Amino acid sequence: GCIAACVTPYRSVPFQNVNGNLFQEPTFGDLSSLTLREDIDRLILGAGEQILTLSSKNVTKKTGQVSWESSADEKSFCQTKGKSREKCKNFITATYTLKSGKMLVCGTNAFSPSCDYMTVTDETISLDGNQMSVKGTIPFDPSDRFASLMNDDTLFSATSANFLGTEMTEMKQSLLSEPNMISVNLVEASKDSDNGEDDQVFLFFTEKAVEEQPADLLVSRVARVCKSDLGGKKILQKKWSSFIKARLDCPFGDSSALVQDVFLLKSQTNWKDSIFYATFTSNPQHSGASSHSAVCAYRLSDVNDVFAGRFLAETRTGGWVPYTGAVPSPRPGSCINDETRAAGFSSSLDLPDDYTTFVINHPLMEGVVTPIGGKPLLVQSSRKFSKIVVDQVTSPKGEQHQMLLIGTESGWLQKAVKLDGEEGRIVEELQLFEDPLPVDFLQLSTTGQLYGGTSNAVVQVDVRDCSRYTSCDDCILARDPYCGWDRMEGKCASAAGTSSWFQSLTDGDTSLCPTPDVTKEPEVVVLIKDRAQFLPCHPDTNLPTSWRFADDILHPGPRLTPISQGLIITPSSSDAGLYTCETLQDIGGRMHRRTVIQYLVQVQDTCNLAPVQETSTPVVPVQDASTPVVLVQDASTPVVPDTCNLAPVQETSTPGSPGSGDQHPGGPGSGQQDPGPGSGQQDPGKDPEGGTDHPGGLYRLGADLHFTHVPPLEEQKPG
Structure with a gap:
């Protein structure tokens, strides 16, 4: 079942119908980093033992490629340490742009992380060839997540094993408990500051909750450090002395949803009004918990309010309680500003020992960071969210709307929005990749071009299409x-x-x-009296459907059965007339109805039909899925059934996205789009409705079907 208010996308667009550019090559794989450089119209791809550049205007155009392999000795030494051959090579996991325009590129280098400088021109890319060992900055293992950013040619990096360095293990454990790094973001608090405020670095991660029982429960966290933090003079040397952290809550289903990605939407007027948008998935540690995903939003000011609150302290018995003792001055976790400089502390090296000691013993805040509105913007049960970027859209009237662009673990992109006074909704979803591969990277350009990356492909779509x-x-x-x-x-x-x-x-x-210039004429169909037949309805959206007979709402009855794909009808003579299939959409309490298709039904008493005009739609029986597939001839010439020698239609479902476990009802793979010949139209998951209840089997109607001659109906068993 679905918790909260699960959202179904308005429209689902399968891969073959997506307007976009796709980059794939047989030799391209193990995509490990993706960087957009709009200044030179390039997309920089770090992959397995190679770096590629693509045109950001059209990613099908490759503009440069360079190899960077680990040496034979490095690969051999890596394998002697027990690592697999597949991992003992150079995965280019990070590419950073420097102020000079050069790039710093870093790779795992067979579990011996290294960086090099790279030059990018219009037609070529080249490495300097001066490799630097950077252990502790880039993960050793290509499968380890890490978070990093480059600012003013200073690299901020958080890796699982070495975020606080390799020494003083007991100190590292007291600050972090087996973390999985997700995202690091810089907030430029120094801009327009009237008190000399330092910039702030926010780190999002998951870790084991030392304050919870059981102690191995994973929770989401946000931590803050000061950009100019140089570490302590005696304690926490060359380590963050301003590090404090708090629980991050996105309440749906269970109390410890796990953060997957974070995007900082920076305010253009006041940095304190910036908002963090984060994707979460259900914690698999909760037995019996159904799998859901959500997006939560957090005000930067709310995060800082928690960091200004009370600390937690560990008791002798291992519990954690609010700290009620004296707090040193300057306050631990606070950044250097004019006030602390006036007190004689011009950098973190000047801070007293009790400041750094307090940080070691009390890194965790009592308060929990809660989302705007106290709940998620969006909850989904059918897709597992991975990446997120947020675009601010300004309407001609000056109204601003935040578009959430969410990547999923099965290769879909969801475009969602939450307007004031309504729940979040998904405007549409696009299948970015033909195979159900996770969206590992998302980058959005200022011109609305979105770049999505998975292990072996990169796609470019225009979100404003x-x-x-x-x-x-x-x-x-x-x-x-x-x-x-x-x-x-x-x-x-x-x-x-x-x-x-x-x-x-x-x-x-x-x-x-x-008003449309031309009103579409209804399809004229001839149905046989007292036989179960099917009128298909395929809206191009995921909205629910309803049927009308003449001008009246049609309700289910012994002779009429609406199902998700159409209407099963066993007509009597009085059932002739106009049938309309409509989509229903409730907007602000007002029901909007849109016609999908209309049928003008005529009813014949017997099976001996008069010749039907070419404009009418013949009726075809649908047989049980166990019926062998019958090949049908091409329909280039109209075939008019005149003696009920009608072709059975094979009973298969519409191919949707592979990996159907990540689909929602009515989305791709559930038959919402027109399935084409021979796809069958029964309600998914049910026996053919009417197959045994209605005489003569179930009939399928559709102008897209092809016909061939089979034995007369009286010789066939009922469907």
């Missing part, structure tokens, strides 16, 4: 902040700011949409 909304109603009802209807151009387009462009994000008001 509005071409999938083919009508004004569709464009407005999708309520996509990127898109609106351009009345002059007669199409859905990204925000133009002209008087002819409009959108309605709150209400989905389509009253300004033009």
Whole structure:
């Protein structure tokens, strides 16, 4: 079951229908880092023993490649230490841009981490060839997660094994307990500061909760250090002396969801108003917990309020309680500013021993960092979230909306938004990769180009692409902040700011949409009296559907069974008439109905049909999945059934994304898109409805089907 309010995407776009550019090569694999450089229009890829550059305007164009292999001796020594041959090579796990324009590239180098400088030009890339050992900065193991950033040519790196250095193990254990590093972010508090504030570095990670029982329970954390922290003079030498940490809560399902990725949306006016957006997944340690994912948002000011609160102290029995004793001055964890400089502390090296000793013994805060609104922006049960980036979209009216661009473990991208006064919703989801591989990297350019990376491929999509909304109603009802209807151009387009462009994000008001010039005629179909037959309905969205007969809502009955893919009908003579399949969308308590397809049904008494006009749609029986597949002929010439010699249709499901465990009902793989010939239309997971209850078996209707002659119906067993 779904906890909280699980969200179904408005539309799901399978891989073959995604507008984008894809980079793949037979020799390209083990993608370990992805860096966007808009200043030179390049995407820098660090992979297994090679570095590549692609054009950021079109990633199918490779602009440079250079190899960086570990030496034979390094590989051999690595294997003698018990490491696998696959891991004993150089995985390029980090690429950083320096102020000079050069790059620093780093790799695992067969468990002997090294960095080198690299020059990137329009057509080539080249390494300097002066490798530097950087143990403790880059992980030894390519599968270890780490977090890092480059600022002012200073590298801030957090690795699981060596975040605080390799010495003084007992001190490291008191500050961190087997951490898994997720993200590191710099907040430039010094900008526009009136008290000489230092910049702050925020680290997000998971670790074992020393304050919880059982002690091996994993929890999410956020920690803070000061950018100019040089460590202590005697204690914590060359280590963070300002390190403090707090529990990070995203409440859904259980109390210890695990953070997977973090994006800092920086405020352009006041750094204190910046917001952290984070993806979380359920903690597998909780027995019986269903698997969910969520996005939570945190105000930077709320995080700092927790760091200004009470510390926890460990008791002799191993418990943790609020610390009530005297707190040294300057306050542990605080950064150097004008006030501390006036007191004689111009750097962390000047801080007294009781400051650094206190940090060692009390790194954990009592307060818990809770999300804005006290709950997630979004919860999903069918996709496992991995990466996130956030784009701030400004409407022509000056309204700002945050678009959440979320990568999943099965290769999908979800575009989500939360407007004031409503729950978060997923505008659409795109299948980025043909195989169900995790989205390991996401980067967004200032022009709306999104780059997603998995182990063996990189994809580029335009998040502002509005071409999938083919009508004004569709464009407005999708309520996509990127898109609106351009009345002059007669199409859905990204925000133009002209008087002819409009959108309605709150209400989905389509009253300004033009009336279609041509109304689509209903499909004329001939059904056989007292036989179970099927009218398919395939909306291009994941919205629920409803049926009307004439102008009345159609309710299920002995002769009428609406299912997810259409309507099973066993008609009597009085059932002839107009049937309409509609999607239903509730926006602010107002129900919006959109017609998907209409059928003008005629009912015949017997199986001996009069010749049907070519415009009408023949009826075909659907047989049980155990029925052998019957090959059908090509339908290049119209075939009109006139004696009920109708072809059985094979009963297979629509191919969706591989790895169906990561699908939601009504999404890709569940038959929402038009499945084409021979895909069967029964309700997924059920026996063919009416197969034994209705005489003559179940009939499938569809203009996309092909026909061949098989034995007459009276010679067949009922479906």
